[in-house]
Amino acid sequence: MQRAAPNLTALQSTSAAFQALQKHHATTTKHTLRDLFATDDGRFGEFSLEAAGLFLDYAKNTITTETMALLCRLARERNVEIQRDAMFAGEKINTTEHRAVLHTALRAPLKSTNPLIVDGQNVHADIHEVLQQMHAFTDAVRSEKWRGYNGKAITDIVNIGIGGSDLGPKMVCQALRPFEHARLTMHFVSNVDGHDLDAVLSQTNPETTLFVIASKTFTTMETMMNAQTARSWFLQNAKGAKESDLAQHFVAVSTNTQAVKAFGIHPENMFPFWDWVGGRYSVWSSIGLAVALAVGFEQFSEFLAGAHAMDEHFRQAPLEKNMPVILALIGIWQRNFCGSSSLSIAPYHQDLLNFASYLQQLEMESNGKQVALDGELLQIKTCPVIWGNVGTNGQHAYFQLLHQGTDITPVDFIAALHPSHTLPDHHAALLANCFAQSEAFMRGKTADEVRAEMQAKGLAETEIEALLPHRIFPGNRPSNTILMDKLTPASLGALIALYEHKTFVQGVIWGVNSFDQWGVELGKVLATQIRDELVGDNTNAHHDSSTNGLIARARAALQK
Numbered sequence: 126m127q128r129a130a131p132n133l134t135a136l137q138s139t140s141a142a143f144q145a146l147q148k149h150h151a152t153t154t155k156h157t158l159r160d161l162f163a164t165d166d167g168r169f170g171e172f173s174l175e176a177a178g179l180f181l182d183y184a185k186n187t188i189t190t191e192t193m194a195l196l197c198r199l200a201r202e203r204n205v206e207i208q209r210d211a212m213f214a215g216e217k218i219n220t221t222e223h224r225a226v227l228h229t230a231l232r233a234p235l236k237s238t239n240p241l242i243v244d245g246q247n248v249h250a251d252i253h254e255v256l257q258q259m260h261a262f263t264d265a266v267r268s269e270k271w272r273g274y275n276g277k278a279i280t281d282i283v284n285i286g287i288g289g290s291d292l293g294p295k296m297v298c299q300a301l302r303p304f305e306h307a308r309l310t311m312h313f314v315s316n317v318d319g320h321d322l323d324a325v326l327s328q329t330n331p332e333t334t335l336f337v338i339a340s341k342t343f344t345t346m347e348t349m350m351n352a353q354t355a356r357s358w359f360l361q362n363a364k365g366a367k368e369s370d371l372a373q374h375f376v377a378v379s380t381n382t383q384a385v386k387a388f389g390i391h392p393e394n395m396f397p398f399w400d401w402v403g404g405r406y407s408v409w410s411s412i413g414l415a416v417a418l419a420v421g422f423e424q425f426s427e428f429l430a431g432a433h434a435m436d437e438h439f440r441q442a443p444l445e446k447n448m449p450v451i452l453a454l455i456g457i458w459q460r461n462f463c464g465s466s467s468l469s470i471a472p473y474h475q476d477l478l479n480f481a482s483y484l485q486q487l488e489m490e491s492n493g494k495q496v497a498l499d500g501e502l503l504q505i506k507t508c509p510v511i512w513g514n515v516g517t518n519g520q521h522a523y524f525q526l527l528h529q530g531t532d533i534t535p536v537d538f539i540a541a542l543h544p545s546h547t548l549p550d551h552h553a554a555l556l557a558n559c560f561a562q563s564e565a566f567m568r569g570k571t572a573d574e575v576r577a578e579m580q581a582k583g584l585a586e587t588e589i590e591a592l593l594p595h596r597i598f599p600g601n602r603p604s605n606t607i608l609m610d611k612l613t614p615a616s617l618g619a620l621i622a623l624y625e626h627k628t629f630v631q632g633v634i635w636g637v638n639s640f641d642q643w644g645v646e647l648g649k650v651l652a653t654q655i656r657d658e659l660v661g662d663n664t665n666a667h668h669d670s671s672t673n674g675l676i677a678r679a680r681a682a683l684q685k
């Protein structure tokens with residue numbers, strides 16, 4: 126029988142596993158990464174693994190066999206396996222919102238699924254029904270069976286959504302650009318800043334544009350405002366269009382049927398999903414409609430299958446050989462024992478341009494928490510700041526700080542062994558840079574090496590001594606490298622699922638609820654109030670003097 130997951134408690138620095146790791150950390154600082162590589166030829170073999178088409182090299186971290194054993198002990202002490210099984214089984218592990226967490230069910234294969242019952246509903250049956258609806262619709266749009274109100278084929282798809290209803294589909298469409306339908310141009314509008322929508326509307330023809338209004342709640346202020354503006358734009362600019370023509374140009378993706386109806390979208394044109402899909406975990410649901418439109422349903426299914434392969438690995442592999450668990454534990458080591466406060470994501474693949482932004486929401490909205498699920502204030506650090514950009518661009522911007530700055534920032538390098546283009550020479554140059562950076566972070570360059578180099582160039586001794594401190598690289602800077610054969614729907618699915626499960630494992634270890642986001646509420650409430658003060662009659666603002674002053678200036682400007 127399934128064991129119920131225990132409620133998560135705060136990770137205590139007094140726990141036996143935590144203390145053992147702290148003690149161990151004090152001994153590891155004696156050895157640099159350079160020493161560890163110099164004294165052990167088998168390091169790469171020991172600290173690397175393959176799963177679901179991905180390869181992870183984590184040898185360039187300040188870890189030893191003992192470190193990994195102690196980290197796995199911590200994971201067991203924190204019940205990672207029990208919590209994982211509870212998530213897959215549909216237990217309501219999101220206890221602050223009383224919800225199951227079942228994004229993994231969205232990518233389970235069609236044939237092999239047994240019923241999975243949540244609140245009396247077989248979620249597998251629901252999922253498959255919506256997948257069929259998505260299949261039929263995306264085929265129709267791509268094959269020109271679905272056309273605009275005056276018979277023209279759709280040429281532009283505009284996804285209007287924000288957060289998880291934008292970052293996932295946008296990142297995936299960009300990453301799978303080579304698979305995109307030639308006729309369809311994808312656009313993503315998220316910001317309430319009218320410049321965002323304006324930039325898209327000014328390039329599109331209302332007669333051939335399809336809007337996908339994507340919002341789990343269908344109440345998010347930004348999305349609702351953009352959707353209303355797009356609706357008015359359509360009615361004003363599509364020649365001879367009537368209200369009833371909106372049906373050919375507006376579809377919705379949401380859990381909120383009532384609000385979708387109230388907006389004027391026909392229920393047949395609504396693609397539902399469910400409260401057990403968190404926004405930042407929703408690209409596998411109908412929120413992925415833009416992806417399926419862009420790359421076709423077959424490729425979308427491949428994307429789901431790639432994620433499912435990682436799910437199976439996560440469910441079955443022992444902790445010691447479990448890629449998401451290892452990635453999570455390395456992160457815990459860096460954050461809680463080595464003291465790093467951020468993690469830089471460096472995809473050496475231009476098509477993963479939006480991957481760091483996607484991970485920002487995934488990890489920071491999930492684990493940017495200060496209390497454990499039982500309400501206790503955490504005494505240890507949780508999620509680091511996630512940031513980054515594609516290589517090689519980052520090298521010419523912020524890598525200086527990563528090499529010689531005063532903070533040690535771990536880096537996740539991500540690369541594909543084969544490119545999706547056919548241009549000669551570029552790919553070897555790209556991979557060379559990727560591997561060179563992780564080697565440079567690890568090795569650094571000592572004073573003796575710098576001196577010898579400058580002497581060989583014939584520099585005067587005085588100049589050598591003056592330049593020496595500036596040209597030393599401390600090294601001993603950690604990184605992971607994740608390789609895939611090629612960026613495909615399946616490898617991308619596996620990559621995203623890897624980070625989802627990494628995030629989950631870290632949340633369990635810290636003891637936080639990775640599936641709520643109460644921290645975004647306060648600003649939303651204040652914004653609604655301030656908007657009334659900016660454009661309405663309510664001038665009786667009771668804010669601090671700074672906020673009052675800013676409101677007064679903006680109100681005056683808006684009224685001119």
Ligand SMILES: O=P(O)(O)OC[C@H]1O[C@](O)(CO)[C@@H](O)[C@@H]1O
Nearest residue numbers: 288289290340341342345404645
């Ligand atoms: O899909 P919705 O309901 O519009 O929400 C968008 C985003 O807003 C958030 O709730 C945060 O404000 C995210 O978690 C979510 O992805």
